[in-house]
Amino acid sequence: MAGNTGGPWGGGGNSGGNNNGNGGGNNGGGNRPDKPQIPEIEDIVKKGQEQLRVLMGGKGGGNRTNGSGNGAGGPGLSGRAIAGIAIVGVLVAWTAASFYRVDTSEQSVELLFGKYVQTGEEGLNFAPWPVVKAEIESVTRENTVDIGVGRGNRSDEGLMLTGDENIVDIDFQVVWNISDLRSYLFNLAEPQATISAVSESAMREIIARSNLAPILNRDRGAIAQELQELIQATMDSYESGVQIVRVNFDKADPPREVIDSFREVQAAEQTRDTLEKQADAYANERVAAARGTAAEVLERAEGYRAQTVNQAEGEASRFLAVYGEYVKAEEVTRKRLYLETMERVLGGVDKVILDEAARGGQGVVPYLPLNELNKSNKGSN
Numbered sequence: 001m002a003g004n005t006g007g008p009w010g011g012g013g014n015s016g017g018n019n020n021g022n023g024g025g026n027n028g029g030g031n032r033p034d035k036p037q038i039p040e041i042e043d044i045v046k047k048g049q050e051q052l053r054v055l056m057g058g059k060g061g062g063n064r065t066n067g068s069g070n071g072a073g074g075p076g077l078s079g080r081a082i083a084g085i086a087i088v089g090v091l092v093a094w095t096a097a098s099f100y101r102v103d104t105s106e107q108s109v110e111l112l113f114g115k116y117v118q119t120g121e122e123g124l125n126f127a128p129w130p131v132v133k134a135e136i137e138s139v140t141r142e143n144t145v146d147i148g149v150g151r152g153n154r155s156d157e158g159l160m161l162t163g164d165e166n167i168v169d170i171d172f173q174v175v176w177n178i179s180d181l182r183s184y185l186f187n188l189a190e191p192q193a194t195i196s197a198v199s200e201s202a203m204r205e206i207i208a209r210s211n212l213a214p215i216l217n218r219d220r221g222a223i224a225q226e227l228q229e230l231i232q233a234t235m236d237s238y239e240s241g242v243q244i245v246r247v248n249f250d251k252a253d254p255p256r257e258v259i260d261s262f263r264e265v266q267a268a269e270q271t272r273d274t275l276e277k278q279a280d281a282y283a284n285e286r287v288a289a290a291r292g293t294a295a296e297v298l299e300r301a302e303g304y305r306a307q308t309v310n311q312a313e314g315e316a317s318r319f320l321a322v323y324g325e326y327v328k329a330e331e332v333t334r335k336r337l338y339l340e341t342m343e344r345v346l347g348g349v350d351k352v353i354l355d356e357a358a359r360g361g362q363g364v365v366p367y368l369p370l371n372e373l374n375k376s377n378k379g380s381n
Helices: 041-055 079-098 181-187 192-207 213-218 221-237 256-328 330-346 371-381
Strands: 098-102 106-112 116-120 123-126 132-139 142-149 159-161 165-177 242-253
Touching: 079 098, 098 106, 106 142, 106 181, 116 132, 116 181, 132 181, 159 192, 165 213, 165 221, 181 221, 192 221, 192 371, 213 242, 221 242, 256 330
Parallel strands: none
Antiparallel strands: 098 123, 106 116, 106 132, 142 165, 159 165, 165 242
8 A cells, every 4th residue: 555645725636536536636646626726925925015006096917817917906096186186285274274363352463473563453364374473462351460578589579668768568469461462472582571670669769759658548549540651651762552551559568577656656656646646736826816806805905995995085075165155154163163073072972961050050960970860861762
């Protein structure tokens, strides 16, 4: 019996022939028609290359038939079509990058290689990218700069010297926005630092002209208004394109190290002011009383003077009248003057008048109290 000389896929032909009477298989073995053949690696690689050429727009070969590479390829995009699509995509991207929009709260400037060209208008604008670049900034957004011991970077930023050589600790805030974007971009390298330095310098200038007490009590509003105007004038001189919206004056106190002593000094000054006001009130009261007394004395003196003058004038007029009558009738006037004088002299004296006819006789009782009787008669009357 002959041995099996078949290949790796199955047995070879029998040495004695098969059922059909044919001889042995080729080279000692035969193919098994009932099992599928495994494709070779080379064929798989070639099919992948054909599909790749079809996707790239080329013409692929036909399906392999009996080991032949000839065949009709599938339809695909040409190189021109792909280039056109790429150009359209680039144009769309360039257009999207070149158009920009400016809102009502914004300003924009267009720069040609970094040089100012023009200011954009509100709405949709066109700046061909990348030759022209648009810078857009909000002009209504409020920015703040804080200055003071508790706000800034330096520990002595808010300590300032007043005009009366006192030290005050001040905290304040400057609120600003952009008024001109072109000036803002090209004239200010560091806007925040510039505004901070200008604000601190302006506040020190104002505080150096003021005394401590008004700063602590009543002048904060006036100082804030003056500070805003001074900062704005300085920034305008720089052509900065910055607008100072307002200044918030938050704190003005003595330094923490001396605040207790300062409060004692303030209390002493208030006590002094109170005593001075009391003294002024007392002085005003006494002066007013003295002036009233002096006015009263002057009035009385004036009345006495007028009375004396009028009385003297009246006496003089009476004397002249009597003298005129005396010139006309001397005896009668002389007798009248005598009687009037005696009446005036004897009018207030207690007296008893006796008739001369009773001198020779006993007309009066010696012990009769005539004076008492006279007083009684006057009292009854």
